[in-house]
Amino acid sequence: MIRSGGLVAFPTETVYGLGACALDSQAVEAIYKAKGRPSDNPMIIHIAEVGMLPQLVRDGFVPPYATLLIRRFWPGPLTLVLPKDPKVPNVVTGGLSTVAVRMPANTVALELILKTGLPLAAPSANLSGRPSPTTAEDVLEDLDGRIPLILDAGPTGVGLESTVVDLTSDPPTILRPGGVTREELENCLGFPVSVASQPSAEDAPRSPGMKYRHYAPRAVLKIVDGPKGMIGKLRDLPTGTRVGWLVNASWRGSLEVDLPQEIVYVRESYYRSVQELAASLFREMRECDRLDVDVILVSAVPEIGLGVAVMNRLQKAMGGE
Ligand code: TXA
Numbered sequence: 001m002i003r004s005g006g007l008v009a010f011p012t013e014t015v016y017g018l019g020a021c022a023l024d025s026q027a028v029e030a031i032y033k034a035k036g037r038p039s040d041n042p043m044i045i046h047i048a049e050v051g052m053l054p055q056l057v058r059d060g061f062v063p064p065y066a067t068l069l070i071r072r073f074w075p076g077p078l079t080l081v082l083p084k085d086p087k088v089p090n091v092v093t094g095g096l097s098t099v100a101v102r103m104p105a106n107t108v109a110l111e112l113i114l115k116t117g118l119p120l121a122a123p124s125a126n127l128s129g130r131p132s133p134t135t136a137e138d139v140l141e142d143l144d145g146r147i148p149l150i151l152d153a154g155p156t157g158v159g160l161e162s163t164v165v166d167l168t169s170d171p172p173t174i175l176r177p178g179g180v181t182r183e184e185l186e187n188c189l190g191f192p193v194s195v196a197s198q199p200s201a202e203d204a205p206r207s208p209g210m211k212y213r214h215y216a217p218r219a220v221l222k223i224v225d226g227p228k229g230m231i232g233k234l235r236d237l238p239t240g241t242r243v244g245w246l247v248n249a250s251w252r253g254s255l256e257v258d259l260p261q262e263i264v265y266v267r268e269s270y271y272r273s274v275q276e277l278a279a280s281l282f283r284e285m286r287e288c289d290r291l292d293v294d295v296i297l298v299s300a301v302p303e304i305g306l307g308v309a310v311m312n313r314l315q316k317a318m319g320g321e
């Protein structure tokens with residue numbers, strides 16, 4: 001299917017991707033169409049060997065910072081933005097002169113790329129705007145009837161998308177926080193990296209994906225910072241509101257008393273670490289939608305390490321409110 005210009009959804013260690021040959025502009029157009037994705041939002045190209053990188057970047061040149069990061073983090077949840085080779089169709093990069101590339105740490109993804117022998121352009125395999133899919137069922141829920149094949153390898157491990165780092169700026173800039181943390185990047189490079197600020201809608205952002213509402217469940221999402229505040233928020237909700245929550249397991253005891261009775265508690269989930277929260281966040285958003293939840297409460301986490309990516313996705317899901 002890939003060799004003849006078709007689309008295939010496949011697992012990665014972060015989220016499921018919707019792949020097509022990155023060098024075939026028609027195939028890539030079909031991805032935008034299947035997802036309902038704005039065509040100025042560029043895609044990540046997935047490779048399985050470092051040897052596939054030079055053909056994608058300008059003059060085949062892989063800069064020293066990139067080599068350091070590749071040795072340390074590939075395969076893994078790190079996407080590098082580099083100057084693009086003219087061979088990469090403009091439709092992949094939304095007209096940008098740069099290209100985003102990563103090597104996923106998932107054997108099914110790697111085998112798919114190796115067996116087709118092609119670099120695969122692949123955004124997350126969700127309908128544009130919906131939470132990224134972390135299971136094959138999630139992909140089916142969004143794209144049934146729109147794509148011919150999903151490779152099912154069970155739930156993904158990281159649960160949030162890769163970190164996108166722009167290496168065309170000095171110092172390198174984190175455009176999207178993700179599975180590899182700022183601290184890990186700085187330890188590897190030996191100097192501070194900068195973090196892109198959230199652009200306004202009018203900006204011409206360096207990572208166009210940042211301007212869209214993303215990862216959004218149909219339910220209203222609220223961040224809560226402790227059991228007391230959470231009970232206060234519940235009291236403010238209208239009678240009969242259907243609530244789901246994903247909060248720190250240590251809050252459990254405090255939430256067993258004092259809960260307002262006029263609320264309908266549809267789903268109660270707990271996490272024990274920020275890794276567990278990241279892995280279950282998108283799945284819980286989708287599950288709450290399936291259960292027709294009106295309001296989802298998620299506990300805030302400190303903005304360090306993986307917590308940065310978690311808070312970024314929560315804020316996006318709230319539509320910037
Ligand atoms: O973990 C992931 O990265 C997943 C899996 C499937 O690999 N993919 C993913 O793709 O999240 P997508 O399309 O949902 O997000 C790609 C992000 C967007 O924010 C996009 O704007 C940015 O990467 N991006 C892609 N190419 C870029 C470029 N040349 N310059 C700046 N940002 C770029």
Ligand code: MG
Pocket residue numbers: 123124132
């Ligand atoms: Mg996406």
